[in-house]
Amino acid sequence: MSTRPLALVTGSSTGIGLEIARELGRRGHDLVLCADEPLDEAVNRLGRSGVVTHPVHADLGTEQGVQELLDVVDGLGTPLEVAALNVGIGQGGAFLDSPVQAHLEVVRVDVVGTVQLAHGLLAGMVQRGRGRVLVTSSVVSGLPGPYQATYNASKSFVQSFTEALQTELADTGVSVTLLRPGATESAFWRRSGLTSSLLGRMPKDDPGATARAGVQGLFEGKRQVVPATPTGRLLDATAAVVPSRVKAALQAVMSRPR
Template structure:
């Protein structure tokens, strides 16, 4: 892809992996439309413009269909050549201790809004027989997420969904790549109320390295990428480990009160 003539849409781009994905796109010469559900998206856009590309930003709630429509309208009809569907939220603690409005927001952001956006942008790509789609899944989708049950469930959905539509689009000129990182140094664990857990306080992967691996896999048209050797081993082991054992192991990482001293 001669990226200097292309246009990328990146969601969840105010911080973390999403911002780093947007940086990868900008350095490759993509013009950008970035979105997030917080005002910090404007500061991210200002920073990215310093890389010499055109950057538009949208502050929208991508957990809603209206927010996704707002984002799509901001493209002003310009064909999206690369969609990096990264927006997502987490939620820690036991399922019955969580407020249901927060549970629903995880599902609406990670699944409903993501599906709607991919459906809208992917339809335009299919008309042109060209495009790249990157979906941020997670190795969390490989294991039952005790004390993160809803989040892990949404990532299991996205991991599976990405492989399914990749096969449906095989030969169409559109590629679908699933980025499956492990725990990464972002605002995720603070926002998910997990700073009193082992995983919330343990050493994590670098967001820039995770994003670079995902971007390169997308450009190459790869189906999936698990970042980091430790995560590759963990995902391989998860495929042959009973679900009950995985759920017990996850409890030791995510149960409140397990934070590293």
């Protein structure tokens, strides 16, 4: 059994997830990395800095994939100290222009997978009376999402779900932090089909800065972190004060394919 603390990061092949993994590695954690695409680059980059990694290739939109990841974590024999539930996918374009299965996949990964994984991991943390969980939502959780309808809705669920857990787990020794980034540079835009939208073409936040803010907030026990970046602050302020109909119209301009 390793003497280093163990952390799990989902969606850790690229983008924010990879940078969260790097931050946790710098803090002395061994890492379970999970993605639905190859993790070779992430493993190589982290390995060069001396971090021990356990890569898991799994689709967290399936019950089997989540259980496979839980089995790997359990099989390591080391208590899980940190879990970063970061994986998320989107589907750009008008709702009716994509097959319903594409939208259901967003719900399965972003919502169902998050709930199943959280349930499987939190039980052990609560039993031990310690642990930290970082859940990645988005500043668009407060915005209706024309042309990325299921993604915005899924992030609204994730935010509400996380805030509920924060209250339920308040006296257990387990902290839950919500990370709400703005538009951040990652493979998300390509995979979601949003590269031609105004939002897809605008300058993005640095994933390293976003990850550092999230991990710092996690270890400080913060309930919520919105990185102090231009897009994050602007979208968060818009969601807080602008009427819903106006927010939907603004999101439509930003997300409509060009």
